[in-house]
Amino acid sequence: MWEDLxxxxxxxxxxxxxxxxxxxxxGRGSALVLYGDPAIGKTAxxxxxVDRAADFRVLRCQGMxxxxxxxxxxxxxxxxxxxxxxxxxxxxxSRALGVVLGLxxxxxxxxxxxxxxxxxxxxxxxxxxxxxxxxxxxxxxPESAQALVFAIRRLAAAPVTLxxxxxxxxxxxxxxxxxxxxxxxxxxxxxxxxxxxxxGPLGALRLARILAVAGGNPLALHELPDVVGDLxxxxxxxxxxxxxxxxxxxxxxxxLPAGVRVLLTVAATETRGVLGIVTAAAAALGADxxxxxxxxxxxxxxxxxxxxxxxxxxxxxxxxxAATAAERRxxxxxxxxxxxxxxTADLRIWxxxxxxxxxxxxxxxxxxxxxxxxxxxxxxAAAMLRQAAAITPDPERAGERLAAAGRSAWAxxxxxxxxxxxxxxxxxxxxxxxxxxxxxxxxxLEFVAGEPERASRLLLRDAELVxxxxxxHLRIDAERARWVxxxxxxxxxxxxxxxxxxxxxxxxxxxxxxxxxLVLLWGLADAALEPxxxxxxxxxxxxxxxxxxxxxxxxxxxxxxxxxxxxEQTLAEAFELAAAGGVENVxxxxxxxxxxxxxxxxxxxxxxxxxxxVLALARPRRSHxxxxxxxWHLGFHALSLGDPETAYLRLRTLAxxxxxxxxxxxxxxxxxxxxxxxxxxxxxxxxxxxxGEIRDWAVRSRxxxxxxxxxxxxxxxCSGDRADHYFRRALAVRxxxxxxxxxxxxxxYGKWLRRARRRADAAEQLRTAAEAxxxxxxxxxxxxARQELELTGRRAAPVTAHGETSVLTAQELRVxxxxxxxxxxxxxxxxxxxxxxxxxxxxxxxxxxxxxxGRTDLVDVDFDNGMRIVRPR
Numbered sequence: 001m002w003e004d005l006x007x008x009x010x011x012x013x014x015x016x017x018x019x020x021x022x023x024x025x026x027g028r029g030s031a032l033v034l035y036g037d038p039a040i041g042k043t044a045x046x047x048x049x050v051d052r053a054a055d056f057r058v059l060r061c062q063g064m065x066x067x068x069x070x071x072x073x074x075x076x077x078x079x080x081x082x083x084x085x086x087x088x089x090x091x092x093x094s095r096a097l098g099v100v101l102g103l104x105x106x107x108x109x110x111x112x113x114x115x116x117x118x119x120x121x122x123x124x125x126x127x128x129x130x131x132x133x134x135x136x137x138x139x140x141x142p143e144s145a146q147a148l149v150f151a152i153r154r155l156a157a158a159p160v161t162l163x164x165x166x167x168x169x170x171x172x173x174x175x176x177x178x179x180x181x182x183x184x185x186x187x188x189x190x191x192x193x194x195x196x197x198x199x200g201p202l203g204a205l206r207l208a209r210i211l212a213v214a215g216g217n218p219l220a221l222h223e224l225p226d227v228v229g230d231l232x233x234x235x236x237x238x239x240x241x242x243x244x245x246x247x248x249x250x251x252x253x254x255x256l257p258a259g260v261r262v263l264l265t266v267a268a269t270e271t272r273g274v275l276g277i278v279t280a281a282a283a284a285l286g287a288d289x290x291x292x293x294x295x296x297x298x299x300x301x302x303x304x305x306x307x308x309x310x311x312x313x314x315x316x317x318x319x320x321x322a323a324t325a326a327e328r329r330x331x332x333x334x335x336x337x338x339x340x341x342x343x344t345a346d347l348r349i350w351x352x353x354x355x356x357x358x359x360x361x362x363x364x365x366x367x368x369x370x371x372x373x374x375x376x377x378x379x380x381a382a383a384m385l386r387q388a389a390a391i392t393p394d395p396e397r398a399g400e401r402l403a404a405a406g407r408s409a410w411a412x413x414x415x416x417x418x419x420x421x422x423x424x425x426x427x428x429x430x431x432x433x434x435x436x437x438x439x440x441x442x443x444x445l446e447f448v449a450g451e452p453e454r455a456s457r458l459l460l461r462d463a464e465l466v467x468x469x470x471x472x473h474l475r476i477d478a479e480r481a482r483w484v485x486x487x488x489x490x491x492x493x494x495x496x497x498x499x500x501x502x503x504x505x506x507x508x509x510x511x512x513x514x515x516x517x518l519v520l521l522w523g524l525a526d527a528a529l530e531p532x533x534x535x536x537x538x539x540x541x542x543x544x545x546x547x548x549x550x551x552x553x554x555x556x557x558x559x560x561x562x563x564x565x566x567x568e569q570t571l572a573e574a575f576e577l578a579a580a581g582g583v584e585n586v587x588x589x590x591x592x593x594x595x596x597x598x599x600x601x602x603x604x605x606x607x608x609x610x611x612x613x614v615l616a617l618a619r620p621r622r623s624h625x626x627x628x629x630x631x632w633h634l635g636f637h638a639l640s641l642g643d644p645e646t647a648y649l650r651l652r653t654l655a656x657x658x659x660x661x662x663x664x665x666x667x668x669x670x671x672x673x674x675x676x677x678x679x680x681x682x683x684x685x686x687x688x689x690x691x692g693e694i695r696d697w698a699v700r701s702r703x704x705x706x707x708x709x710x711x712x713x714x715x716x717x718c719s720g721d722r723a724d725h726y727f728r729r730a731l732a733v734r735x736x737x738x739x740x741x742x743x744x745x746x747x748x749y750g751k752w753l754r755r756a757r758r759r760a761d762a763a764e765q766l767r768t769a770a771e772a773x774x775x776x777x778x779x780x781x782x783x784x785a786r787q788e789l790e791l792t793g794r795r796a797a798p799v800t801a802h803g804e805t806s807v808l809t810a811q812e813l814r815v816x817x818x819x820x821x822x823x824x825x826x827x828x829x830x831x832x833x834x835x836x837x838x839x840x841x842x843x844x845x846x847x848x849x850x851x852x853x854g855r856t857d858l859v860d861v862d863f864d865n866g867m868r869i870v871r872p873r
Contacts, residue, residue: 009190016181017049020161024129029155031162033170036183038248039219042165046133049163056131057124063139072100072108074144082124089119110143114150121151122158129159137166137175145174153177185216199225203416204580209239215314219244238268241321249318259291261319267301268320269331273308280338285330329355346370350384359393368401378412386421399428403437410441413544415582419445435462440474447481448545448583451621456481480515486624486663516556521665523703525560532557548577552589562738564776588617592629599637602780607637619660628654628663632670639673640780644680644830651677655690668697672741675713680830687717705741708733712745723752743772747785759792808849815842820858
């Protein structure tokens with residue numbers, strides 16, 4: 001099957017090849033010419049077509065430049081495996097093909113060769129379908145091409161398929177009589193998948209450059225990621241090619257007229273595509289109107305509205321790559337000379353710096369000064385500083401420029417380039433001078449993609465070295481890094497949560513806005529929604545770490561405020577930017593929130609997969625906040641499934657000294673889950689300790705959620721009227737259908753009321769909880785609330801057997817279902833808040849009513865269809 005092959009896309013081409021083979025299997029002749037750029041995938045398609053033709057006899061040949069002028073050379077290769085069949089042909093035809101195969105001397109008659117080929121192929125096809133494959137057809141000698149076209153046109157009623165691969169459009173070739181199918185580049189989605197599966201995640205800028213140049217060419221997508229290094233975001237264009245692409249395009253480039261090669265080299269050099277500049281520079285180097293006409297007619301360039309677009313970016317890159325170093329320098333200088341208009345001074349400096357043959361401090365200094373221009377984006381500034389460093393004669397000054405380039409790359413969101421440039425700068429300057437030049441870049445990089453503990457140390461170290469304004473920012477980040485590493489809880493001033501107009505995107509936008517878990521901890525989720533939303537809107541469209549880091553924080557705030565759809569949308573955007581930008585700690589935050597949302601919805605597979613991804617990213621970096629978040633969501637999910645043992649094992653780690661999931665913020669946020677799980681598994685002492693922690697936090701913070709959680713935990717630890725009192729106080733603190741903690745408290749209170757035989761009151765709480773959970777899409781919690789509601793008898797439908805009167809009570813039915821699943825009396829009692837003795841009593845009544853001998857017979861009961869006994873035959 002095609003699906004068994006490692007193809008990316010190509011559905012259209014594969015379908016056409018399947019049709020050609022199907023025609024032969026149906027007894028009809030067919031032919032198809034695949035044509036497209038070098039390395040576009042034509043040979044791979046032929047190869048897989050052969051694999052699909054297991055029931056065919058296959059004959060194949062390949063054009064060779066060394067044999068293209070030898071008459072019938074390709075036909076000789078094609079027919080050599082069946083040379084023993086020549087004696088079966090009429091004498092004249094046998095002799096004609098014998099000459100082709102070198103078995104007889106003399107000149108071959110083209111018509112006799114064609115006629116003999118028809119007869120031979122027909123005879124072979126009579127024994128079974130026949131597949132002829134011709135690769136590199138542009139190099140096939142004309143005589144062979146004519147013979148094959150002659151034959152296939154006369155075999156329309158024979159099971160013969162001819163597949164041909166050609167570089168250029170067959171319209172002007174001997175193959176023009178045959179049906180043709182252009183093979184173009186892969187769609188962007190398929191191209192991205194190929195790169196990701198073959199090379200792993202790449203930075204967004206690096207990947208964007210590869211995709212733009214490759215144009216969907218599979219070989220380019222395989223090779224360019226190895227050629228385009230981690231500094232691709234700041235590398236000058238156009239990029240160099242690898243050896244495979246050079247070899248693939250060598251003949252194509254060499255066949256272009258000299259003027260066209262000059263024009264394409266200039267077009268590749270003037271990366272903005274300004275028509276006037278390209279025209280002037282190309283004309284100065286001798287490219288005339290004929291070169292333009294050729295390039296546009298061949299689809300290499302597109303001209304319009306003052307722009308020149310490199311329609312065939314890969315061929316333009318191949319032409320530029322094939323040019324000598326001197327030719328490339330001349331092109332750079334020609335472009336610089338053509339830049340005479342206002343506002344082009346910086347570009348003139350850039351192109352002259354690119355043409356520099358030796359170190360030039362004056363030019364490097366001019367380019368460094370130009371990089372500070374307000375019209376340049378961060379990545380442009382980074383590229384200019386990197387080139388300035390390349391032509392700087394003094395290694396230490398070059399190091400300073402590299403560090404500054406790294407800081408600009410960081411601000412532009414190219415983490416890979418920022419890291420690589422800082423490493424180069426540190427090698428020349430040492431860590432302290434690199435810290436000054438890079439303005440604390442080492443700690444910032446470590447914060448978003450490394451170990452928070454180490455990030456904190458680096459940020460504090462660099463804060464002692466840089467200017468006071470930068471130092472203040474670095475110290476704030478150091479505090480945040482320590483919090484992520486699990487050190488204490490940061491104080492939070494609500495006035496910090498404002499968005500300051502005009503704040504530079506060069507700085508981290510999240511500094512005035514604290515981490516979202518801290519916002520929740522201090523009970524400020526409502527107040528935080530507007531400033532977080534404003535900050536995200538301000539930074540929208542930016543790939544800077546500030547913007548990427550902010551999005552999962554905003555999603556958490558949206559989720560806490562019941563904006564579930566908005567949180568999902570924000571999370572999707574955060575995933576895309578975090579994966580593309582290489583900010584792995586932010587990516588782990590995204591996976592953590594995905595686990596939380598999936599846990600609410602009851603999607604076990606997604607919960608487990610997302611949590612595993614969080615832990616895989618967080619554990620090597622010792623990011624305790626992220627590890628804790630994964631454990632919290634896993635514990636919450638286990639509770640939703642009615643598995644308090646697993647929930648407790650997961651949740652207790654949040655407060656367990658020495659465990660990598662220990663984190664005071666998350667231990668408090670998960671207080672209700674911790675106490676509920678602990679009480680359900682009989683860990684009363686532990687539950688009291690967890691309650692004490694959330695009680696103390698509620699007193700300190702006065703956060704409404706914390707007060708409600710503390711009352712809920714106290715209620716779970718009490719009995720009688722005291723429990724009722726604390727449940728009521730918990731629900732009185734916050735009243736909102738969008739607050740998950742509030743609705744969970746309603747469910748817990750409803751369970752307690754049912755056990756206290758206050759069924760009407762229980763039904764009211766449980767019905768409200770079920771409706772709220774349904775609005776949240778919390779399927780497992782809806783189920784639990786409805787099950788509890790059924791047990792109150794208020795909405796439970798009577799269960800009948802064989803159309804008779806009620807057989808089992810609602811509680812008996814619940815016990816019977818759990819026993820049928822293999823749960824012990826103790827496990828059933830824990831789930832339903834019953835004693836094991838009461839469970840046993842219910843089961844004895846179930847056995848008597850249904851006529852069963854014991855609990856092993858319960859597996860044969862069809863509880864959903866009238867309690868019928870269904871036994872295997």
